[in-house]
Structure formats: C-alpha cells, structure tokens
Amino acid sequence: MAVELETARPFFSRQVTKEAIVEIAMSERLVIFAGAGVTLDRSGLGWSEFVSGLLEDYIENGEQRSRVLERMRDLQSASVAAQLYQKNHGESFRDRLTDRLRVLLYNGGQWQKGRLATNLATLLLVMNQKRSQDDGDGVGGSCIVTPNYDDYIFQELVEVVRRQSEDNPDLSLGDPLLEFPTEIDPLSFSSVRKGELGYSQELAMAAWISDDDFPRAVDSTCIHLHGFVPRSHQPGPKGSVSEYRHPVVSEQDYFITAEYSFGALNKLFSQASVLIVGASMTDPPLLRALAATAEEATREGRRRYALVPMQDGLGAADKASLQKMIRERYQHFGVKPVFADYYGQAQQFIEEVTVCAQLSKPSEYQRSELRYGKRLSDWWNSWSVEIAQDEETDWQWLFHELLNTAVVALSALLESSADEKFKIELWIRTSPQHTREMKLWATSLGTLADEELSRTAQISSDSEYTSIQAFIAGRPVTRSLGENDKSQRWRTYVGLPLTWKPPEGGTITVGAITIASMSAGSDSSLNSSANKHKRAQAIEFIDDLGSTLVSPSAEDWHSYCDEIMGTLFEEEFEDD
CATH class of the missing domain: 3.40.50.1220 (TPP-binding domain)
Incomplete structure (x- = not known):
C-alpha cells in the first residue's frame, strides 16, 4: 500500500x-x-511510422496503409516490407531499404x-x-x-x-x-x-x-x-x-x-x-x-x-x-x-x-540545493519577483508587444500568405511548490486585464492545450484540426517546451510557448512539406524568444527587450 x-x-x-x-x-x-x-x-517517429514509410511505395493510400498496419504487428509488417524490397531490388535490397530508412530518420528535420x-x-x-x-x-x-x-x-x-x-x-x-x-x-x-x-x-x-x-x-x-x-x-x-x-x-x-x-x-x-x-x-x-x-x-x-x-x-x-x-x-x-x-x-x-x-557527495542529493524541486522553486521565486511582479515595468504590455512583434517576424520567416493569421501564447508553470498547473501568462492577441482571471489548466496527459502537451512531452508537438472541422477558429498548433538552466547547472522545463494558425492542414505554412527549412528557422526564433521570456535574469530581459523595442519603435524614434 x-x-x-x-x-x-x-x-x-x-x-x-x-x-x-x-x-x-x-x-x-x-x-x-x-x-x-x-x-x-x-x-x-516511432517504429510504426518507420514501417509505414517503408511500405509507402507499395501501399500509396495513407489511410489504407494505416488500416493494414493496425491488423498486423509492427515486426510482421516490417517483414512484409523487407520481402517487397527484395522482390523489387534483388541482392541490393538491403541497401535500398537502408536508403529509405535514412530519409525517414533525417529528412524530417530536427526541429x-x-x-x-x-x-x-x-x-x-x-x-x-x-x-x-x-x-x-x-x-x-x-x-x-x-x-x-x-x-x-x-x-x-x-x-x-x-x-x-x-x-x-x-x-x-x-x-x-x-x-x-x-x-x-x-x-x-x-x-x-x-x-x-x-x-x-x-x-x-x-x-x-x-x-x-x-x-x-x-x-x-x-x-x-x-x-x-x-x-x-x-x-x-x-x-x-x-x-x-x-x-x-x-x-x-x-x-x-x-x-x-x-x-x-x-x-x-x-x-x-x-x-x-x-x-x-x-x-x-x-x-x-x-x-x-x-x-x-x-x-x-x-x-x-x-x-x-x-x-x-x-x-x-x-x-x-x-x-x-x-x-x-x-x-x-x-x-x-x-x-x-x-x-x-x-x-x-x-x-x-x-x-x-x-x-561531491551524491548521497546528499535529496537534501542538496540542486535537487529538482529546489531548482524549480528557486526559478519561480526569482522569475515571479524579478520579472512578473516588477512594479517599474508594465510587463503585461511588454509581453504582449514582444509576442505581437514575434507574429510579424514569424510570418516573414515562414513567407506565409497574407490570408494566414497567427497568434502566439506563453504558458508558465506557476507556484510549483503548491500546484501542478500552468497559466496563460501572455498572448499576442492583447493584454490580459487581470492576472487572477487568466486561464489556468492542470498538467495532465489528456489536456486539450497544446502548450501543456508540449510541456509533458519535453519536445515540440504539433496538432491539426481536420480540414472539415469548423469547430474552432485556430486550426493548426505548434507547441514548444521552454527550459531554464541555472548557473549551477541542471536544466528544468518551466513553461511552453505555442504558435497557432487559422489555416488548416497543408494550407498552413506550419505544415507545408515544402517549407521545412523555413519552418525550422521560425521555430528556432520562437524558441529563443520563449527562452528569454522565462529567464529570471532581469539583465537578460532588459537587454533583449531593448533590442526588440528598439526595432519596434525605430521609425517613431527617427521621427522624434
């Protein structure tokens, strides 16, 4: 018990x-x-996706291929793929099969x-x-x-x-x-x-x-x-x-x-x-x-x-x-x-x-200042005081402006059409000593009038929020509504977990940042197979932004904000 x-x-x-x-x-x-x-x-990609990729030349319809794979074990399906390659390529079949696996492993990018x-x-x-x-x-x-x-x-x-x-x-x-x-x-x-x-x-x-x-x-x-x-x-x-x-x-x-x-x-x-x-x-x-x-x-x-x-x-x-x-x-x-x-x-x-x-004494980890829970609490205590509650700065406005500027930069990096609309949301792991939840801290759509009324959600594997799914996955995740699903305005999502590494070491995940597009499926520049390099650049840019937003270092924050705000108001400053 x-x-x-x-x-x-x-x-x-x-x-x-x-x-x-x-x-x-x-x-x-x-x-x-x-x-x-x-x-x-x-x-x-898991083993099922690799086997599906090997069979793609032989069962071109993706839905049919999925149905076939559902009725066979992965290893059995892999044997089918190997036999088909051998029939088509003879003694060189292993080389051809390996070439296909190499494409599946590395061609999708590392984002x-x-x-x-x-x-x-x-x-x-x-x-x-x-x-x-x-x-x-x-x-x-x-x-x-x-x-x-x-x-x-x-x-x-x-x-x-x-x-x-x-x-x-x-x-x-x-x-x-x-x-x-x-x-x-x-x-x-x-x-x-x-x-x-x-x-x-x-x-x-x-x-x-x-x-x-x-x-x-x-x-x-x-x-x-x-x-x-x-x-x-x-x-x-x-x-x-x-x-x-x-x-x-x-x-x-x-x-x-x-x-x-x-x-x-x-x-x-x-x-x-x-x-x-x-x-x-x-x-x-x-x-x-x-x-x-x-x-x-x-x-x-x-x-x-x-x-x-x-x-x-x-x-x-x-x-x-x-x-x-x-x-x-x-x-x-x-x-x-x-x-x-x-x-x-x-x-x-x-x-x-x-x-x-x-x-120096690993046996003392449980009482160490570097244990996981202590590092996480230290981050929240520093970030919430140095950044979120700094009375000298209107952080809500600044968060919004940074995310709004990032939307413009994102559209440019993706070379998306003028019809594709984006939003960016920042979610933060709040009060980790007391809760297991995340809070919507800022959005590119506007400022949040009252922090107490901000949307919160439990950290759970069945969460509907892409930011929480990225947080618990520990890696970027994507979610797309079907092209015929008109239930929501925002149709395509990419969520990125955000980490912080204290000076003493030991990276921890402290939040997530999510990009959402109103375009669905292949219509979104976030999904386009012809847009892989641009998408990787855009994701890297948003990841860098998010990492700065969750940093508890006021010095790092002000340096980054000065750079972004200088760009944002460059024309206004020149007019003055």
Whole structure:
C-alpha cells in the first residue's frame, strides 16, 4: 500500500524516484540501454511510422496503409516490407531499404527534437570522467548500448566531448567509440548463408566481448546492436560516425542477429549496473541477458532500473493494479521499474542523475540545493519577483508587444500568405511548490486585464492545450484540426517546451510557448512539406524568444527587450 500511495505523489517528489537517482548516480560502472523512445524523442517517429514509410511505395493510400498496419504487428509488417524490397531490388535490397530508412530518420528535420539523447550523452561523459578521476583512465567505465539505427546518440557524444574539450583543455578525453557485437556486418551477403535449418553465420564476435576492462572510462562508447544508419551513406573507417551497418528490420533479420545481441548484452550486464530508458522490455535478447545475469547482479549489489512512463489515461485503481503487475514481471528479470507520469520526464530523470553524479557527495542529493524541486522553486521565486511582479515595468504590455512583434517576424520567416493569421501564447508553470498547473501568462492577441482571471489548466496527459502537451512531452508537438472541422477558429498548433538552466547547472522545463494558425492542414505554412527549412528557422526564433521570456535574469530581459523595442519603435524614434 505504501508503494501505491507513493506513486500518487508528483514524480520527482517520490522517495522511490529520489532513491533511484542516487543509486544510479553512485554506480561505479553503468550500462545505459537506450531503446526506441530515444529515436522518438528526437525525430517524433516511432517504429510504426518507420514501417509505414517503408511500405509507402507499395501501399500509396495513407489511410489504407494505416488500416493494414493496425491488423498486423509492427515486426510482421516490417517483414512484409523487407520481402517487397527484395522482390523489387534483388541482392541490393538491403541497401535500398537502408536508403529509405535514412530519409525517414533525417529528412524530417530536427526541429521536433527533445533532450533525451543529449542528456544520455552528457550523463555517460560525467560518469566516466568521475570514474577516471577516482581510479585512473585505464579502468573500466560506463557505456550506452542501443538497438536503434540512427546516429543521434553517437553524434551527441561527439558534440558533448567536443564542448568539454574546448571548455576544459586539460581533461583527458578520447574520441567517442562506436562498436558492434560482431567484427563484420552480420547482414551482408558475404557473411550470411542459408542452410537446411535456416540462416547461419560464421562470424567472429567483436574483440571487446572478451575484454574485461571494456568499456574503458577514458572512452565514450556507444554500441549499436541492430545496425547503424548514419546521415552520410559513405562507408568510413571502423569506429567512425560514417561506418555503415545494415539495419535489423525483418523477423529473419532478428533470427540472424539475436545470438550476437545476447552475447554483447550478457557481457555488459555481467559487469555493471543497468539503466533501461525508452524501451518496452519485449526484446528477446534484452530479456534473455537480463535473466542470465540477474542472480549475479543481486549477489554483487549491482542496481538495475527501468524507467517506465505511465502516460496512458488510466484511472488511479487501474494504474495501481497495472504497476503492481509490472513490478512483478520486472522482478522476474532482476529489474526495478521507476514509474514516471509522462514521457517527457525521462529526459528530466536523466538530467537529475547527472546533477547528482556531479555532486561531491551524491548521497546528499535529496537534501542538496540542486535537487529538482529546489531548482524549480528557486526559478519561480526569482522569475515571479524579478520579472512578473516588477512594479517599474508594465510587463503585461511588454509581453504582449514582444509576442505581437514575434507574429510579424514569424510570418516573414515562414513567407506565409497574407490570408494566414497567427497568434502566439506563453504558458508558465506557476507556484510549483503548491500546484501542478500552468497559466496563460501572455498572448499576442492583447493584454490580459487581470492576472487572477487568466486561464489556468492542470498538467495532465489528456489536456486539450497544446502548450501543456508540449510541456509533458519535453519536445515540440504539433496538432491539426481536420480540414472539415469548423469547430474552432485556430486550426493548426505548434507547441514548444521552454527550459531554464541555472548557473549551477541542471536544466528544468518551466513553461511552453505555442504558435497557432487559422489555416488548416497543408494550407498552413506550419505544415507545408515544402517549407521545412523555413519552418525550422521560425521555430528556432520562437524558441529563443520563449527562452528569454522565462529567464529570471532581469539583465537578460532588459537587454533583449531593448533590442526588440528598439526595432519596434525605430521609425517613431527617427521621427522624434
């Protein structure tokens, strides 16, 4: 009963959440299993969308394709796609299928990305740096292992290491290391032959499998289990970001590679604590490796956690019952679930583990001035006093003017038609010590006469407000009304979460900003497939504006406002 009552509290207020943060941060060695949720957080696409994209050339009608996919499991549909590619492209089918996946992964742009991949890369670097400082560069360290195809995590590792090297030239940081379970691609035609009992291979496992000190703390290692599809299609040297491995797509592909994936995971799980993020605990090699190493992990005191978002709209009783069942199943594999309320809390959880790991005494995180709740309260106390309640400035007017000016700039950046009308709304996380709600703080449509009468809404997964949906997702979200839906004036929405990073570190989400258009569907410049680059520029501009609006620094505010207001009233000043 105590556990069930605990989950009724806000996620970061729960004792079980705080204990998990501390225990993970104090791990000497940590294996982070990063599942498909990391790709979804960066691209906005899940496995179903990728399979649909593979089938697009064969089932052109989108609605029909969706109906077909609803009646087949994703992996079964992927096998259909692989078979169709093989019929049409012969022995080059894997290359053609990979080319199509590359388009799906990267052609949509990065404007919808969340912070999960970045936070995982940062956590890995922090854990390894601490290990190196305590025990030397040659000791075993932590790593990330993933079944994903994309290079999002590895590219973030490259970027995080680059920034750290520039900021701290004296640090001993090696280049990020890219590894695979086998020495060569198990899905290349030269390494796969079909026998009487199906597919078999004569492949050597990668050398690191038998290295007790792998991964080393001096390296930032990312291991790809199911192939690697970087942005560039040109092959490169081993361990480089352009190295190419065919992706595991079909059921046969999984049969071919399952033993190698298990071997890699079994080696990693037998020597380190484990954190599972963005995965549904259904992958057979993952489950097999967890089961095989469970007894040893318990004996050696290695912690094994899985982050499990429960954003499903269940009632309290049903959710408690489901959580109980999940606990029992995960215990079967020696894993402890940590139940988050929303998908976006995964990236914040990783942020908190990183903050905790950087403390001189991680065990004191729960009482630290840098714990999540204290940082959030400090932001609100500073922002509400320095900005929202500053009696020397008419902030309501200034908020409105900034947003109204942003609408003009937005239209120009999007090169939208004169008929398309926009509005921008700013929503703020208010009084976080006492409530779980957000408030409409300002709008481009006009000033709010009385703050007390401003619209408020609970932070909930079933909220009708795009700003709240973006807040709980932790990444930009879009919403469009059907072209025949005339129930609302505003038809297309793009919501962006807004974050603030205190000087001591530890980014938190404190609000959201939403763009709304009166045009629906493809008629809106926010949706146009031919407008991707312009849309990305416009989104970046609005994101920068929103980040300034939620900053509690009066100095930053006045500097930004002077720049914007100078532009706004330039002609008036010239006339004077």
